[in-house]
Amino acid sequence: MTSPSRAAPPITLETFQAVTQAIKDEIGRVIVGQSEVVRNVLIALIAGGHVLLEGVPGLGKTLLIRTLAEALELRFNRIQFTPDLMPADIIGTEVLEEDQRGGRQFRFQPGPIFVNLLLADEINRATPKTQSALLEAMQEQTVTVAGHTYPLSKPFFVLATQNPIDMEGTYPLPEAQLDRFLFKLNAAFPTAEELVTILERTTRETQPRASTAAAGQTLLQMGVLARQIPAASHVSEFVARLLLATHPDQPNSPDEVKRYVRFGASPRGAQAMLLGAKVNALFNGRYNVAFSDIQAVVYPALRHRLILNFEGEAEGFTTEAVIEAVLKAIKPDKM
Numbered sequence: 001m002t003s004p005s006r007a008a009p010p011i012t013l014e015t016f017q018a019v020t021q022a023i024k025d026e027i028g029r030v031i032v033g034q035s036e037v038v039r040n041v042l043i044a045l046i047a048g049g050h051v052l053l054e055g056v057p058g059l060g061k062t063l064l065i066r067t068l069a070e071a072l073e074l075r076f077n078r079i080q081f082t083p084d085l086m087p088a089d090i091i092g093t094e095v096l097e098e099d100q101r102g103g104r105q106f107r108f109q110p111g112p113i114f115v116n117l118l119l120a121d122e123i124n125r126a127t128p129k130t131q132s133a134l135l136e137a138m139q140e141q142t143v144t145v146a147g148h149t150y151p152l153s154k155p156f157f158v159l160a161t162q163n164p165i166d167m168e169g170t171y172p173l174p175e176a177q178l179d180r181f182l183f184k185l186n187a188a189f190p191t192a193e194e195l196v197t198i199l200e201r202t203t204r205e206t207q208p209r210a211s212t213a214a215a216g217q218t219l220l221q222m223g224v225l226a227r228q229i230p231a232a233s234h235v236s237e238f239v240a241r242l243l244l245a246t247h248p249d250q251p252n253s254p255d256e257v258k259r260y261v262r263f264g265a266s267p268r269g270a271q272a273m274l275l276g277a278k279v280n281a282l283f284n285g286r287y288n289v290a291f292s293d294i295q296a297v298v299y300p301a302l303r304h305r306l307i308l309n310f311e312g313e314a315e316g317f318t319t320e321a322v323i324e325a326v327l328k329a330i331k332p333d334k335m
Helices: 013-028 035-046 061-071 128-140 192-202 216-227 233-244 255-260 267-283 291-302 310-314 319-329
Strands: 050-054 076-080 092-098 104-110 117-121 142-145 148-151 157-162 181-186 261-263
Touching: 013 035, 013 061, 013 216, 013 267, 035 050, 035 061, 035 181, 035 216, 035 267, 035 291, 050 061, 061 076, 061 117, 061 157, 092 142, 104 148, 128 142, 128 157, 181 267, 181 291, 216 267, 233 267, 233 291, 255 261, 255 310, 255 319, 267 291, 291 319
Parallel strands: 050 157, 050 181, 076 117, 117 157
Antiparallel strands: 092 104, 142 148
């Protein structure tokens, strides 16, 4: 947990921007490039959501999450997801113990999920049964074992890494699990210049480490401030129209959606867009949500919530292409 002796300062727009910049600076001491990924991870965490980070091995996904825990002074655990991992290995289990009088009773042994920041590394290498062990924790921030419910620490975030689904030894994540991630982000391959910097940093005797830039309670306060940002009715209506346009049975859906999409995004997708847009507005120094804030977070908020049909998968159509078609078809209605 975060240090109780450190009182989080009052959060204003100026302190919000100062803290986020300090966090990005500390992460930048360790992570080369990936600026868009870092920004969107921070947006999701401030909004109180979980993040799914996809990319081929070796792009620094795990290092980014570990560095983030150091910069935010969060209790951190890493679980390596493998095919033989069981739900009890994540949430914990009850063990039978003998007391001083010779009697026996069950005691709950908490699993590694009882932290502030849980790294679910290569989450799609575990079976769907094990992946589903995170469902309650991600939604209600509680764990139920043998009829007893145990609350998790606050803040609580799941940051999961995922290998591309076409790689060997992977399982698709259940739709209910995917929908609980606020954002899905794609880690980009580094440029030649970034590769040179990576080589310089990682082949030395010592490697840089991030220092604490903010406490977990400060992150919670930043989230409270973000939820206080007003969104005009026409902005909320724009979010609703974008979401409905991802459904093939809606009259305003573009042809690409009607042809290639099996299921559109759930209402959680609309919540993710608006919450992310509120945090993005604060990043940009504003106390109001603009259409541009919605458009800035629409891809990470929706790309994992769209399910393509057989024709879409066969023709190599992507959820990013679906979102692009929706953005072209649905224009903001300015008041």
